[in-house]
Amino acid sequence: MELKLSDEQRAFRDEVRTFFKENVPDDIRKTMVESGHPTKEQFQRWTKILAYKGWGAPHWPEEHGGTGWGPVEQYIFLEELQAYPAPAPLPFGVNMVGPVIYTFGNEEQKQTYLPRILDLTDWWCQGFSEPGAGSDLASLKTRAVKEGDHYIVNGQKTWTTLAQHADWIFCLVRTDPDADKPQKGISFLLIDMKSEGITVRPIQTVDGGVEVNEVFFDDVKVPVENLVGEENKGWDYAKFLLGNERTNIARIGMSKHAAKRIRELAGIELAGGKPLIEDRRFAEKLAMLEIDLKSLEITQMRVVADDAKNPNAKTPNPASSILKIKGSEIQQRCTELLMEVMGPYAAPRQHDDYLGHNEPPIGPDYAAHAAPGYFNYRKVSIYGGSNEIQKNIIAKAVLGF
């Protein structure tokens, strides 16, 4: 047993660390520290830098423009990236549709789409959820009917993250409403957001931001060559997509950065004339958070090490199932504790969006995003398979109930 990184791994860590220090633009780091919501332009600028270095898609195979890194290197990269902090590559392209395309798509699709994902020439969004199909994704209703060399798509997607910026949307659509199981009649379609008949309506989130949207499809014509893989096999690709991401789901680096910031700001804020960090109860709460985070980090590393040893294992390490639950809880506690640091100054609303404005702050200048961050992060235990759904899965798959 050796919990520490090897010399080689440490050298790799130093290399990526140095790269971030030298290459993450200051304004982007600042946005990440303050709100964690980079603008479209910042995403694009940063992704170009990563892509130029060849790090646009850490976990892709080299033949498609990936790094060829193993699970440990991928993990170190993402953890360092989050801890810096810098934006992670936009997941919808790099983590979601990209791997589906290089695993199930045809040659032409690979050549058309993959390079444009790497440097964010194409901004992708994920069109899975619908008003009636959240946790029960297989009940989705958006319909695609083949007419000649096109599908005609009608229906609605919702909660589509950053669809307002998107060039493309990958959708699960129903192509066979009569299949004997709902999972069987679903296909995976790539749809140009500029197509006629698509309307995007922003949904304002609890923190005041615009991050999710409704996307309406009204007789949208989609060329048949935009079907990925086989018709009616979309559910398998979706399962592959959703199960694809184990190296980063706990977002350890992000929580480490948050814990560090909490400690730093609690050293500045005064409570009863003394730095808040000297308050026994506060210090203990932060310590408890760090204990949970430390053990989750080791859990994450166990999973990563396992993946590295058994790259073709059919069943994942059972410990991997807790990463999403515990990771999201810890992220939420970070936002909560950061909000507590601000005391009353988390209360004034200083931003109605992520753009910022020029009025002087009310209270300390680092307080503005604390409550919005806490509000916004209620989402992390809801999306990507809610924590209740995660527990259902563990109860069944791991505990055998």
Added chain:
Amino acid sequence: MDFDLTEEQSMLKDSLDRLLSDNYGFEDREKIRKAEPGWSRDVWAQLAELGLLMLPFAEEDGGFGGGPEDVMLAMESLGGALSLEPFLATVVLAGGALREAGSDEQRGELVPQIVGGELVMALAHGERGARYTLSHVETTAKKDGDSYVLNGEKSIVLHGADAHKLIVSARTSDDAADEDGISLFLVDADADGISRRGYRLQDDRPAAEITLSDVRVPDSARLGAEGQGYGVLAKVHDQAIAALAAEAVGLLTRILATTTQYLKDRKQFGVPIAKFQVLQHDSVDIFVALEQIRSIAMYATSEADNEDAEIRSRAASAAKVMLGQDGRKAAETAIQLHGGVGVTMEYAISHYFKRMTVNDMLFGNADHHLKRIAETGSLLES
């Protein structure tokens, strides 16, 4: 032992609930919160007409002669409607200071105007350096002939931008965090030397930063004895906390009703999600929080007029701890049970969650009050 409202109180509560359901539904409130001043002068006038604003004021001043219990019933209903009206600011906070420390003349002049709904007031007490230390006042009031000259900055003043009159705490002697030496002053909000910057809190309630530079007020504007303001502030804040506890009962009642209804309506996997037992249990946790907070709100309310400051304060602190812990946890649970719908502004539930969150930040958060209780011995002996 009797936990029920009197017949008169029940009737008032019914009328209030009707008024609010007619005028303060989610859509109405959306309009109100998105416009200036962020509350409704029309509803405020109706609340005045109903007699709500007179409740805790003495009959001889033109009030109803009620007490904390009447404030409790008002706050519970106002909380249920997520009211943005200046009831807490005007009637509980500034009104409380006026009741406690106002001279016959001051009360005689101002109470009828409050009761009539014409006068909105705010308590300008909080300061940037105070965090939750109630005695932290750096604003100064210097005696100059037969007037005082006020200088300083007041922060997160609820309804401070639209109040007509302010009650300002300022130091006439001693040092920043001392309990002695704080005095209270009645100040016209548009007096020379006052500048105000209005904004909204995270849950849309209006607040303001207020700067006082060489604001001159006559001796007769002093509220209560010079240097004796702290006791008044302490009592008023305990009463405000009891009021927030009652508000939380209103919030949680709606949170629970909205959530259980949502679980019954929302279908996934071919069944209402209310069928999933884990969600039933989570809902029961909200119910438990509601009933526990109802009880602690009654406790804080019943002690809110206690002349023994120690007993009164500890009851308020106990309530505030529960609001910040159990109340907030219950609101978080409600969001989780709503799924994606819970994290949008388009459904009421997120607004309840935000109110509950912001209430923890006002008048001392849960940790602050927990410490206060822990440091002063057993709660069960008082």
